[in-house]
Amino acid sequence: MPRKKKSEEQPQYQFDAIVLxxxxxxxxxxxxxxxxxxxxAMVDLRDVVGGNCAHVGTIPSKTLxxxxxxxxxYQRDPLFQKVGEWKHVPLNKILSxxxxxxxxxxxxxxRFYERNQIEIYxxxxxxxxxxxxxVHLRDGGQETLTFDQLMIATGSRPxxxxxxxxxxxxxxxxxxxLTLDYPIQKIIIYGAGVIGCEYASIFIGxxxxxxxxxxxxxxxxxxDDEIADALSYYLRELGVLIRHNETIESLETDDDYVILKLLSGKKIKADAILWCNGRSGNTDGMGLENLGLTTNSRGQLSVNDQYQTSVPHVHAAGDVIGWPSLxxxxxxxxxxxxxxxxxEENVPPVTSIPTGIYTIPEISSIGKTEQQLTEEKxxxxxxxxxxKHLARAQITGDTVGVLKLLFHRETLEILGIHCxxxxxxxxxxxxQAVMLNQTNNSLHYFTQTTFNYPTMAEAYRVAALNGMNRLF
Structure with missing residues (x-):
């Protein structure tokens, strides 16, 4: 599609839109x-594209x-000799x-930016x-740019x-x-949100x-309570010690160890501590006050259903607006x-979002939980x-897990999926595809569809039949 020609009414702007x-x-x-x-035009702090997702977030942590x-x-496969040298390899080596x-x-x-002729600063x-x-350029100097519209997508940081x-x-x-360059034996993870749980399963592994x-x-x-309980049980089975309802009092550091003191009086000594208690939007020092914009205490911007801030020509999206930070x-x-x-008109906001939690094993869900459905009667x-009953899981050895379908007793409409x-x-x-299908959202889809065998997908047929057997 050809570029939009500059209108006579807006000759002063170099760019129709700048994305940060x-x-x-x-x-x-x-x-x-x-x-x-x-x-x-695109402006980014790094000398390459990809943002935190590619460089310090999703890609490196999920590859790890x-x-x-x-x-x-490998360790649980009886056909292979168990070796333990990898336990003494620093994390940054494993991340190669x-x-x-x-x-x-x-x-x-x-290549995407090049093909679409987007200028990058x-x-x-x-x-x-x-x-x-x-723009204060990484290689020195600066560029002053003008724009008709602005998109703020500067992400977040711990x-x-x-x-x-x-x-x-x-x-x-x-x-x-991700830069840990020395071997450790014990680590404290403070904060048991998604990131904390993911790293707990990684480090215990x-x-x-x-x-x-x-x-x-x-x-x-x-x-869903049952899924959260399953994660707690499995992490404990692997050896993770979970301490609930605890708050930090202070942290003592030494050359060779750290000691975490909790308000409950507990003291925990370890080789290192990983702080995973929340994230802040990357909005400080960028001159938002010159737009008349303010942020909350975590540096996040408020937007409406069109991802528009209180300044009409300024939009924001991603971690910088908070939930769901995926x-x-x-x-x-x-x-x-x-x-x-x-x-464009009638563009709905992003609402149907599956959770994806990359613990070992994974968690993913979409729709209502049992708690919500019970409260809503x-x-x-x-x-x-x-x-453990699926042939494919028995073949791969990945028998820990469950697929759980929540459906309406009378209409058989799928209300929630938890895995x-x-x-x-x-x-x-x-x-998800079935649940969001306006014409065929029914448990019958899974009972009447042929799934490849052996696959993990056939868990849907097994779960659907299990649910049908509960009806009377």
Whole structure:
């Protein structure tokens, strides 16, 4: 599609739109804008594209997870001799494969920008006023750019409380942990959200002793209770010590260890601590006040259903607006924001978002939980398929897990899908497609459909039949 010609009414703007942040949200917006004929520029702090997702978030952590998963699978296979040398390899060495994946992702996404003729500026953007910003370039110098519309997709970073010394070599956040360059035997993980639980399963898989400190009463309380309980049970089975309802009092650091003191009076000593208690939006120091915009205490921006801030020509998406802080949702949010920016109508916000939690094994869900349906007094029933009974799971050895379907007793409408087990984040999409089908959302779909055998997908047929047997 040809570029939109500059209108006589807006000759002063160099760009129709400038996007700040080359992560999933920024890329989604930039591609939508460019393909709609807009003249677009991208500004990003790094000297390559991809954002935190590619460089310190999703890609490296999930590649690390896969490496650890492979090690655990190898260790439990009786056909192979069990060896333990990998337990003494520093984390940054294990991450060597992640760097290859990151480079491949950067190359792929760089081509996207080139094909769509999006000009990229590498540096720190400071907003000067309603339609102007200055980029302080990484290679020196600066560029002042003008724009008609602005998209803020600067992402987030780990929250760092001021009373914790994150410069200490034994104190880590979820970005810094990827640089761990010495072997350890025991680690404390403070914060049992998604990132904390994921790293707990990774480190226990590497043979570390792990203490997971949870400031809440249970793990991931927004999940279906049965799934959250299954994760707690399995982490404990692997050896993770979980401490609920605990709060930090202070952290003592030494050259060779750290000691975490809790308000309950407990003292925990370990080789290192990983702080995983929240994230902050990357909005400080970018001149938002010159737009008349303010953020909440975590640096996050408020938007409406069109991802529009209180300033009409400024939109925002991704981690910088808070929930759900998922790469998958961020890309779609950016795309929707871009659609609104080019004037498309009736573009719904991103709401049907499956959870994807990459613990070992995975968790994924979409729709209502049993708690929610009970509170709403919906007459529902449950269908379950235990992985240990599936031929494919028995073949691969990944028998830990369950697929759980929640459906309306009378209409058989699928109300919720919850999966715990290997490849849960893949398995959930089969049910998602049926649940969001306006004409055929019924448990009958699974009982009347032929699934390949042996596959994990047939868990849907097993769960559906299990649920049908509960009806009377």
């Amino acid at each position: 942040g080359a992560g999933p949200a920024g890329e989604g917006a930039a591609m939508k804008l460019a393909k709609s004929g807009r003249n677009v 997870r896969q490496t650890v998963f492979n090690i655990m699978r 494969s992640a760097r290859k994946v990151i480079n491949q992702q950067v190359e792929t996404h760089t 590498h540096g720190h953007a400071i907003i000067n006023g309603p339609h102007s910003l200055t 929250y760092q409380p001021k009373n914790i010394d994150f410069n200490h070599p034994r104190v880590f956040d979820s970005d810094k942990i 590497l043979g570390y002793k792990v203490e997971l400190i949870n400031t809440q009463a249970q793990l991931l309380s927004y999940l 790469a998958s949702a961020a890309y779609d949010q950016g795309r929707c924001a871009g659609a609104h920016m080019v004037g 919906v007459p529902y029933e449950v269908g379950q398929a235990s992985f 715990f087990g290997n490849n849960a984040a893949e398995i959930v999409h089969i049910g």
